[in-house]
Amino acid sequence: MVLTDRERQTLQRWQRATSTPQALALRSRIVLACAETDDDGLPRTAGAVARQVGVTPETVRKWRARFVRDRLDGLGDAPRPGRARTVSDEQVTAIVRATLQTRPTNATHWSTRAMAAKTGLSQSTISRIWRAFGLQPHRSRSFTPSTGPVFADRVHDVIGLYLDPPERVLAVCVAEKAQIQALDRAQPVLPMMPGVPERRSHDHVRPGTTALFAALDAATGTVIGSPHRRHRTIEFKKFLAKLDREVPADLQVHLICDDYGTYTTEAIKKWLPAHPRLHLHVTPTGSSWPNLVERWFAEPTAGRLHHSAQALERDIRAWIADGNDNPRPYAWAKTSDEILQALASYCRRIKDSGHC
Incomplete structure (x- = not known):
């Protein structure tokens, strides 16, 4: 397995950086070890790499094959199956538009409870959407534009x-x-004493x-x-x-x-x-x-x-x-x-x- 200069530099950076996830750092070490040769100049076996890195030979074969097929992109985690989305893009758009362009009937600003009652979604869903778009309806700032001619x-x-x-x-x-x-x-203020806090009217x-x-x-x-x-x-x-x-x-x-x-x-x-x-x-x-x-x-x-x-x-x-x-x-x-x-x-x- 032959690495380009860019790939080697990237793998070495992932291996050294403290902010790199541990799983990605381990995979970088595996690929770098696989790119080395033994004393006879031959490619290193999966067992030799496994003993050096501290994993099983099956793990070495898996990430070596992933790297050969997809190069650097192959070292990331594959998408995991999960529950299907229950809120559509159209619903998210409607919530954002309603938050920005409308006001509740009997209040000065939207709350998660009021928006949930209006849309039929849960408060936690409204809260997640607002956080994703940086919306905070409860906050406001005042300003006074200058009317001076100069x-x-x-x-x-x-x-x-x-x-x-x-x-x-x-x-x-x-x-x-x-x-x-x-x-x-x-x-008068009663001063603090051992075991007794200061007391004031x-x-x-x-x-x-x-x-x-x-x-x-x-x-x-x-x-x-x-x-x-x-x-x-x-x-x-x-x-x-x-x-x-x-x-x-x-x-x-x-x-x-x-x-x-x-x-x-x-x-x-x-x-x-x-x-x-x-x-x-x-x-x-x-x-x-x-x-x-x-x-x-x-x-x-x-x-x-x-x-x-x-x-x-x-x-x-x-x-x-x-x-x-x-x-x-x-x-x-x-x-x-x-x-x-x-x-x-x-x-x-x-x-x-x-x-x-």
Whole structure:
């Protein structure tokens, strides 16, 4: 039995790979051993190969004959007989079409029970079909299309700062997280003891709230934050003044902000010309996703209870300082053209879309 170079390489790869099924690896060893010759240069017998590999001579003859007849394809398992299909292709197509194009009468989405009652099939059959086609009717995602007239221009502006910022420029993402609540238990917490878990009352009180203005340097992951009891224009101006003081004087500061009233008031527009190194860049209307500080806000800021708003603010400052000791950069992956192309493709799939 003579092997081609490709066949020998394939069999050796199947024999060595840890992901190869054990049965296929054994058959590869049998065929490779059969392709060798003995000391006299003659083909090896089935018995000699069987002793080397650790199988019976009948097994060697079987796979040697299968390989001679079908080559590499002959080493796979033949189809096994089983029960005939009870669900036709037409039924599968009807289930998929009904899942995608219809809704049940008295529910917001299809369940396996409801679809089984409609089609007369079992719930397990419906579940298998949905898994095969990746259908999950119980899941949904919400989105808000931007209605701003300069959507594309703002996307290019903001994404350009992430991917190709100018020299001597610090691009920071600025936003606020309002109504951060200080929560405390209504009764003192009983500490944990040997054999006794910590015990706490079910209800809690709200001693106060605070708002957090934050500026994230996406390139380094560092944050400049400032908690305030209110989130008006005057608090935002104080935060900008702090940002102006803490950023090195030789850098231009480009602020990426949401299209929010606090950031675009007349008072802010008059304040910015007096601080010419601060430049404002606004994300598209109704689209805060280009603002990376929103991702930072999603991380937990304070996991402990607080008996007052002052204690909450102390914990927020400590949490920011701790994060700045071990910052994690935020990398933007897609270009603005890729984002706009993906959005246009999505809008084309929506009937009567007037947003693209």
